[in-house]
Amino acid sequence: MLISWANGENSQQTLPKLVNSFVKSSDTSVAVTETFYLANILILSNHIGKAHKLISTLYEYKDEIAPSTPASGNSSTPVLEYFWQTHKDQFARPIGEEHYESILKQNSLTLDEYLAKEQWGQYRESCRTGWMREHLFVAEPEDPHIWRETDDPVMLTMCSRLLAKEENQGVYPSQERMREALAAAMKLYAQPQKSVNRGDNYSLSEDWKSRHSFLLYRRLAIELAVRVGELETASKILSMALRIDWFGRSSGASLQDFLFVPGIYDVLPLLAKGGKESNPIFIEEEDADTIVEEIISAVELRAENGPRFLLPPREAGWEELLDRLAEGAWKVNSREYVDQGLEFAEEILFPPATEAEIEAVENDVGELPSDFKEMIRISNGYRGGRHFLAGGIAGIQGVFPSVYSMDEVKYHFEARGLKDLGGDDSYTGTILQLEPGTECDSYDHCIILPAMWKANGNESVKDGEYQYWNGACWSGEFNIFNSVRDSIVHEVECIEEMISRGEKYDEEYESVE
Incomplete structure (x- = not known):
C-alpha cells in the first residue's frame, strides 16, 4: 500500500516520491523543506523520537545534501x-544555539525566556479585539461576562477574547478568567456553522464571519485549556481544528503555530x-517506522554518492x-x-x-x-519466489x-524467426534448460542457444541472436524474450513501476510454515 501524508493544505506527498527527490534530484532543497514539514506531521502524531531522528539526520548531513537550505549552518526556528x-x-540538540546568540544577547534573554516571549506574542495576537470593531462593527461590551446570555457568535468571540486578554508583557490572566474565556469559546464552538471545502480561503468571502476558527482561533482555546489543566478539552479542540478547519490563514493557524502552543506536548x-x-x-506507527527508515537511507545515500540519475533499465549496465x-525485488x-x-x-x-565454471x-x-x-560473471543468477x-x-x-524439443514448441517461435520446415523434417539441436533460482511452482527456464537458433531460423536471424523463455506447464503460456537480458529489463521495469505506485507483490503472499 502506498504510504502518503499531508504535504500542506491541499496536497499529498508519497514516500517513493520524496525518497527519489533525495536520491535523484540535482537540487534537494524542496525535499529538505518537505521533510521538515513531515517531521511536524510525525510530531503531531506523537511520534516524537522518530521525528527527532529524522530532523537530526537532516542536520547531520546538511553540508552534503543541501548547503543552501534551512538545514544548513545552524539555522533553526x-x-x-x-x-x-x-x-x-x-x-540531544543536533545544532548549537548560535542562531539565536545575537538576539539573546541584544535582549539579555536566555533561550527559554526568548521562546516564552515569542509564545506570549502569539497568545496576545489571538486576543486582539480591534479588528472586530473595525470589520464586524461590534463594540466591546462593558461586561464581558454577558457571553452567558447570548448565542451570537460575534459577541461570544468578543467576550472570550476580552476575558483572555492581558496587556502586560509576559503576563497571563487569572485561572478564573481563563476558565471563563474557555467556556465562552466552547459555547461558540458548540454552535453550527456553514460548511466549507477544506483548503478554501473563506476570508475572501462573507463566510468568514460565521467560521468559528476564524472568529476565535482554536490555538487560543487550546492554550487556555492547557493553562487551566483541561488537557482532554485541549485535545478535543485540536481535533476540531484538524477535522474541520485544517491549517492556514482561514483557520488562523499553521501546523507550526499549533506545535508552538505552550504545553502542546502534554x-x-x-x-x-x-x-x-x-x-x-x-501517521500510524508502522508507517512512521518505514517512512523514517527509508528517508534516512535516502539521505545517507545522497550524502555518500551524490545525485543518482538512473538510466532507463534498457540503457543500464549489467x-x-x-x-x-535485487533492490526492487x-x-x-x-x-x-x-x-x-x-536478510538483505x-x-x-x-x-x-568463475571463468573455469563457464568454460x-x-x-x-x-x-x-x-x-x-x-550476467553470470557479475551474478550467477538470482532468487525469485513461488x-x-x-x-x-x-x-x-x-x-x-x-x-x-523444438518441434514441440515451434508454434511459439514461428512469428519470431523460426523456419517453417513443412513435411516430416525436424529441427536440429537441443534446447538448454536452467534450474529456477528458488523452489517454485513448476516454472521452466529455457534457452535456444545462438547456434541452434541460427541453424533453425530464417534469413532474418543474425549471428549471436537467441531465444529465452520461462513459463509453467499449468499456465499454458510462455514468456518469450530475445535474450535473458531483455527478460531482466522487463522485470526491472515492472518492479519499478510497482514501487512508484506503492504496490507490493507479496500483499497476497501467505507464509508457508
Missing part, C-alpha cells in the same frame, strides 16, 4: 527550539489515542541492472524472501560464476549467449538438456 527545549532530557499523546478519527493526518533488480516481495531466510536485498543475487559448461552444452555470460520472477534463475548452477 522557534518551533524546533521549543521541541528541543521541551525534550532536552530525552534528546496534549499530543491524548490526541494520538484517537488515531485518524481525531487527527485525519495521523551491474546497475542487477542491483536494481526486495521492496515488493520482502516477506517471501524473509521466509526463504534472506543483496542476497537475492547469487555470487558470480566447463560450454564444453558440455556449447557456447552460451554473450549477454548471459556477462511465482515471483518465475522462481528466478540459478545461472549455470544447474544446466541440462530441456525436456522440450
Whole structure:
C-alpha cells in the first residue's frame, strides 16, 4: 500500500516520491523543506523520537545534501527550539544555539525566556479585539461576562477574547478568567456553522464571519485549556481544528503555530489515542517506522554518492541492472524472501560464476549467449519466489538438456524467426534448460542457444541472436524474450513501476510454515 501524508493544505506527498527527490534530484532543497514539514506531521502524531531522528539526520548531513537550505549552518526556528527545549532530557540538540546568540544577547534573554516571549506574542495576537470593531462593527461590551446570555457568535468571540486578554508583557490572566474565556469559546464552538471545502480561503468571502476558527482561533482555546489543566478539552479542540478547519490563514493557524502552543506536548499523546478519527493526518506507527527508515537511507545515500540519475533499465549496465533488480525485488516481495531466510536485498543475487565454471559448461552444452555470460560473471543468477520472477534463475548452477524439443514448441517461435520446415523434417539441436533460482511452482527456464537458433531460423536471424523463455506447464503460456537480458529489463521495469505506485507483490503472499 502506498504510504502518503499531508504535504500542506491541499496536497499529498508519497514516500517513493520524496525518497527519489533525495536520491535523484540535482537540487534537494524542496525535499529538505518537505521533510521538515513531515517531521511536524510525525510530531503531531506523537511520534516524537522518530521525528527527532529524522530532523537530526537532516542536520547531520546538511553540508552534503543541501548547503543552501534551512538545514544548513545552524539555522533553526522557534518551533524546533521549543521541541528541543521541551525534550532536552530525552534528546540531544543536533545544532548549537548560535542562531539565536545575537538576539539573546541584544535582549539579555536566555533561550527559554526568548521562546516564552515569542509564545506570549502569539497568545496576545489571538486576543486582539480591534479588528472586530473595525470589520464586524461590534463594540466591546462593558461586561464581558454577558457571553452567558447570548448565542451570537460575534459577541461570544468578543467576550472570550476580552476575558483572555492581558496587556502586560509576559503576563497571563487569572485561572478564573481563563476558565471563563474557555467556556465562552466552547459555547461558540458548540454552535453550527456553514460548511466549507477544506483548503478554501473563506476570508475572501462573507463566510468568514460565521467560521468559528476564524472568529476565535482554536490555538487560543487550546492554550487556555492547557493553562487551566483541561488537557482532554485541549485535545478535543485540536481535533476540531484538524477535522474541520485544517491549517492556514482561514483557520488562523499553521501546523507550526499549533506545535508552538505552550504545553502542546502534554496534549499530543491524548490526541494520538484517537488515531485518524481525531487527527485525519495521523501517521500510524508502522508507517512512521518505514517512512523514517527509508528517508534516512535516502539521505545517507545522497550524502555518500551524490545525485543518482538512473538510466532507463534498457540503457543500464549489467551491474546497475542487477542491483536494481535485487533492490526492487526486495521492496515488493520482502516477506517471501524473509521466509526463504534472506536478510538483505543483496542476497537475492547469487555470487558470480568463475571463468573455469563457464568454460566447463560450454564444453558440455556449447557456447552460451554473450549477454548471459556477462550476467553470470557479475551474478550467477538470482532468487525469485513461488511465482515471483518465475522462481528466478540459478545461472549455470544447474544446466541440462530441456525436456522440450523444438518441434514441440515451434508454434511459439514461428512469428519470431523460426523456419517453417513443412513435411516430416525436424529441427536440429537441443534446447538448454536452467534450474529456477528458488523452489517454485513448476516454472521452466529455457534457452535456444545462438547456434541452434541460427541453424533453425530464417534469413532474418543474425549471428549471436537467441531465444529465452520461462513459463509453467499449468499456465499454458510462455514468456518469450530475445535474450535473458531483455527478460531482466522487463522485470526491472515492472518492479519499478510497482514501487512508484506503492504496490507490493507479496500483499497476497501467505507464509508457508
